[in-house]
Amino acid sequence: MSNYVLTVVDTTQIQQYIFGSNRLIENIGGSELVELATRRWVYESLPVAHNVIDVTTGLLDNQRTIGNIDAEVLYAGGGNTVILFKTFDVARTFASRLTRRVLREAPGLELIVAHRQFDWQTESLAGVVSETLGVELARKKHQRVPSLPLLGLGVTQPCSSTGLVAAGVFDNKPVSLEIKAKTEDTIQKQSRERLQAKLPRIQQGYWQIPHDFADLGRIKGEESYIAVVHADGNGIGRRVEAIAKRYSLPNQNRDYINAIRQFSQGLEHAATEALRSVVDLMADAFLADAELANHHRLKFPLRPIVFGGDDVTFVCHGRYGLSLAVRYLAAFEEATKNEPAFNGQPAYACAGVVIVHTHYPFARAYRLSEQLCRSAKQMLKDLQVDDGSAIDWHIAMSGITGSLGEIRAREYQTKQGLLHLRPLLLQQSHVTWRSWPVFKEILGAFLKENSEWYERRNKVKALREVLRQGPNAVRDFLYAYQIKALPTSDAINVSGYETSGWAGDRCVYFDAIELMDLYQDLEQLVSASVVGGVSRQWNP
Structure with missing residues (x-):
C-alpha cells in the first residue's frame, strides 16, 4: 500500500x-x-x-x-x-x-x-x-468561521482579563474558562518543568522563577522597567525550501523526511542552546555581583515565554534587555554553525527589544517588539546583508500609541534627519558603520566611571535636547561648556561628527544618551569579576 x-x-x-x-x-x-x-x-x-x-x-x-x-x-x-x-x-x-x-x-x-x-x-x-x-x-x-462567544447576559460577570463570561475565580478575580485553563496549577507546573528541563541553570542556582512582571523589573530604590525581547531567525523558510528542492523526486521521499527532521531538530537544539547561553549570562552576573542578586531578592529577572524554536520571546529586567538580546543573537549564530544539519553555514537572527514600565500594556509592548524585529530584518534587506544579524530597540517612557513607524516619525524625526541610529548590525561590517560594537563604544564612553562624561551627567542629558536642534546648536553647546569633542569611534568614517553630533542625516549620540540609565553591560560585569579573581562557576 x-x-x-x-x-x-x-x-x-x-x-x-x-x-x-x-x-x-x-x-x-x-x-x-x-x-x-x-x-x-x-x-x-x-x-x-x-x-x-x-x-x-x-x-x-x-x-x-x-x-x-x-x-x-x-x-x-x-x-x-x-x-x-x-x-x-x-x-x-x-x-x-x-x-x-x-x-x-x-x-x-x-x-x-x-x-x-x-x-x-x-x-x-x-x-x-x-x-x-x-x-x-x-x-x-x-x-474558517471565527468563533463568536456569548459575551454574557445582564446577570453574568465578565472576566477581568478577557471580558468574556466569568466561569471561576483566580486570585480573587473573576476569570473566564480561557484564563482558568491558563492559570491551572497543573499547566503552571508543566511550564516550570519544561523550563527547568531545557534551562536547568535557573534551578541549579536556587533562584526563584518569577510569575509576575513586578518580580522581573522591581529593584529597591529604582523605577520598575521590564524589557520584552522578541527574536526570530533569518531565512529559515528559504532553508526549508532548499531541502524540499534537494529532495523533490518521489524516490527521495525517505531522504526528504530524514533531512527535514534533522533540520527541525537541529534548529530547535540550536535555539535552546542560544537561550541557555542567555540564562548563563544572567546567572553569571548574579554570581559575579552578589549585591545585584540581593537587589532582586534572588528572583531570577528573566523569564522565557515562547521558546524551543527560532521564534523566541522572553521578558527580563529592563536594564538587561539589550545585553541579553545581543547574547542570544551571537549564541544562535554559534550554535547553528556547530549543528550538523546546517552544514557549517550558520543561521542568523534579528531581535526587537522594547523597554517599558512594568504596568505598560503587555500586548502593546509585544507588538512593538515584533515591529522592531521586522525593522531589524528590513535593515539587512536594504543593505543586502545575508550573513548577519541585527537588533532594534525602543524605550516607551509613556503610554504613547501608534506603530513603530508613526512613533519614530513623530518623536525621532528632525529637519536635520533621524535622531536614532537604530537598527544596528550585530557585528561590524564594511557596508555600514551602524553596528552594535560601534554603538557600544560610544555608549561606554558616556558610562565609564571617572571619565569626563561620567562626571557631567546633567550636561549629557542637556546635550540630548541640543542634538534635536542640529549641528550648529551642538557646536555652540560644546563651545559654551569648553568641551573639545564628543566620544569617537575609529569605525565611523564621517568627518566632523564628533563636534557636530551628526553623521550626515543620522544623529550619532542620541540613542546612547537615551539609553544611559536603562542599560547594564552584563558581559562587562562578568568579565570584570573574572579579571578580579572571582569565580563565576556554579558548584553543585
Missing part, C-alpha cells in the same frame, strides 16, 4: 492568545497550552502504532516508518506538526481526538488541521508538504 494521508496541525491567533494579557502568569499559561496542543497532545492523540518514543520530549524513532505503523510524525517545528497517516479514517480519528481535547482543556485556542491524500510511489512528499503548508493551511485559515 502506498496511499497515505499527510496531516498538518497548526494554530491561529496565537499572539493574542499568549500575549493578550497583562499578567505574566496568564502569558506563561497561554504559551504552555499552545506548546501542549501542538506537541504533547498531538502525540497522545496518535493511534497506538506510531514513532514517538517520548511524548514529553517528542523524541522520534527513525526506524519506525509509515510502512509498518499507523502514524509517523515527520517533524514538529515552526508552530506546525506534520504527520503521515495510514488512512483517512485514522487521520480523522486523530483530528477528532485532538480537537476535542483542545476545546476542553485549552478554551479559546484555535486549531487548524489540514489533510491531503498522498501517493508515496508517484508523488513528491516535499512538494505535498510545501503545498499543504503554503496553500491548504492558508485556505483553511481564510475560510
